[in-house]
Amino acid sequence: MPQTSDAILDRMMALHPKIIDLTLDRMLRLLEALGNPQNNLPPVIHIAGTNGKGSTQAMIRAGLETAGKTVHAYTSPHLARFHERICLAGELISESALTQVLDECYAANGGANITYFEITTCAALLAFSRTPADYTLLEVGLGGRLDATNVVANPVATVITPVDLDHQQFLGDTLAEIAGEKAGIIKRRVPCIVGPQQEAGLEVIEATAARHMAPLGIYGQHWHASREAGRMVYQDEHGLLDLPLPNLPGLHQVQNAGGAIATLRALGFDAAACEGAVTNARWPARMQRLRSGPLVKAAGQAELWLDGGHNPAAGHALASVLSELPKVPTYLICGMLSTKDIGGYLRPLADHVNALHAVSIPGEAATLPAQTTAAAAREVGMSAHEAEDVASALAQIVNADPHARVLICGSLYLAGNILRDNA
Numbered sequence: 001m002p003q004t005s006d007a008i009l010d011r012m013m014a015l016h017p018k019i020i021d022l023t024l025d026r027m028l029r030l031l032e033a034l035g036n037p038q039n040n041l042p043p044v045i046h047i048a049g050t051n052g053k054g055s056t057q058a059m060i061r062a063g064l065e066t067a068g069k070t071v072h073a074y075t076s077p078h079l080a081r082f083h084e085r086i087c088l089a090g091e092l093i094s095e096s097a098l099t100q101v102l103d104e105c106y107a108a109n110g111g112a113n114i115t116y117f118e119i120t121t122c123a124a125l126l127a128f129s130r131t132p133a134d135y136t137l138l139e140v141g142l143g144g145r146l147d148a149t150n151v152v153a154n155p156v157a158t159v160i161t162p163v164d165l166d167h168q169q170f171l172g173d174t175l176a177e178i179a180g181e182k183a184g185i186i187k188r189r190v191p192c193i194v195g196p197q198q199e200a201g202l203e204v205i206e207a208t209a210a211r212h213m214a215p216l217g218i219y220g221q222h223w224h225a226s227r228e229a230g231r232m233v234y235q236d237e238h239g240l241l242d243l244p245l246p247n248l249p250g251l252h253q254v255q256n257a258g259g260a261i262a263t264l265r266a267l268g269f270d271a272a273a274c275e276g277a278v279t280n281a282r283w284p285a286r287m288q289r290l291r292s293g294p295l296v297k298a299a300g301q302a303e304l305w306l307d308g309g310h311n312p313a314a315g316h317a318l319a320s321v322l323s324e325l326p327k328v329p330t331y332l333i334c335g336m337l338s339t340k341d342i343g344g345y346l347r348p349l350a351d352h353v354n355a356l357h358a359v360s361i362p363g364e365a366a367t368l369p370a371q372t373t374a375a376a377a378r379e380v381g382m383s384a385h386e387a388e389d390v391a392s393a394l395a396q397i398v399n400a401d402p403h404a405r406v407l408i409c410g411s412l413y414l415a416g417n418i419l420r421d422n423a
Helices: 003-015 023-034 053-066 095-109 118-132 174-184 199-211 253-264 272-280 295-299 312-324 342-352 370-379 388-399 412-422
Strands: 043-049 071-072 085-087 135-139 158-161 192-194 216-218 223-228 231-236 239-244 303-305 330-334 354-359 384-386 403-411
Touching: 003 023, 003 095, 023 095, 023 118, 023 370, 043 053, 043 174, 053 071, 053 135, 053 253, 053 272, 071 118, 085 118, 095 118, 135 174, 158 174, 158 253, 174 199, 192 199, 192 253, 199 216, 223 239, 231 253, 239 272, 253 272, 295 303, 295 412, 303 412, 312 342, 312 403, 330 342, 330 388, 342 370, 354 370, 354 388, 370 384, 388 403, 388 412
Parallel strands: 043 135, 043 158, 071 135, 158 192, 192 216, 303 403, 330 354, 330 403, 354 384
Antiparallel strands: 071 085, 223 231, 231 239
């Protein structure tokens, strides 16, 4: 029976070290055994940050493709299928190509300890090195300085999206410490585009860039992006662009789009590419309206939305989006991981929803129990209920309010479960 990528990925999980220690040693060892594919990539744009990495990457990619460029893209985690993490020259990697590079990496690793993310990142880099393209977009998985993607010595640009508190158990307890890890992707004399930052984080980023003599393009100093009269206005030293609003909803996407445009402009792309960045980006589970599948059918006349944000900044962004939508009774179906700040995520949403229906995330050992999520919702002032699963929660909501807006939210893992059956 032929191997499948799923079977190899399952074997890779068993190689995981017992304790997570962020280091590049395992990556560099395996990449050496593979012939150092990281040194043979199309020009790399490396993206770190706490919030907006995926959206910013999607917009940079859309702008590059509008300009006729072919683009590799690496992102994580995946939502429905692992293949989503590796886009080869504009297309998801095929099953046969994925199986081949995974098998090569597994064999070259020789059974040594390595994390799942590290070995699969090696597989992505191997695939990218063998397929012609004009650019490679690499999204950091965790942090930056010691992230598995931080093995490219000479990217053409780096990008740091807004930095906030998240993954403190790995990155540090303060904003400055976390920003220091994100700033670890800055390379000597390589331009770095910096999205909106809190002062403590920006100071660290600026100091790191100064040590590396890396030119900075900082939001609020070197470039500006805002919404005016139903349009997006972007301005930098090259001039002003009057653009449509991003097709990804939410005021925060204007700032993410600004970072994408600043990156494109730093690389010499024109206004047409910048407009393509804001109008052609695709990024699932970011305030995505679901329009097909059994849940949509079960929702009847209710609106069904999906969002994978899961930290306090994401809660604020989601609250901003809800505040701008037409006023309709709004209900959350929420499942979160136990590692997240659930109070910080839910607090900004409390004034925008009628009630929350809590669920546990199927198949996730680290899920918060529905009972815990419901209790946290009540603590921030929400009316909250528990449900066995998303389908049961949806049935409760539409039975009581057939014309409701229903938002499934709280975790990319929950979003992935939904998209597998309702894409």
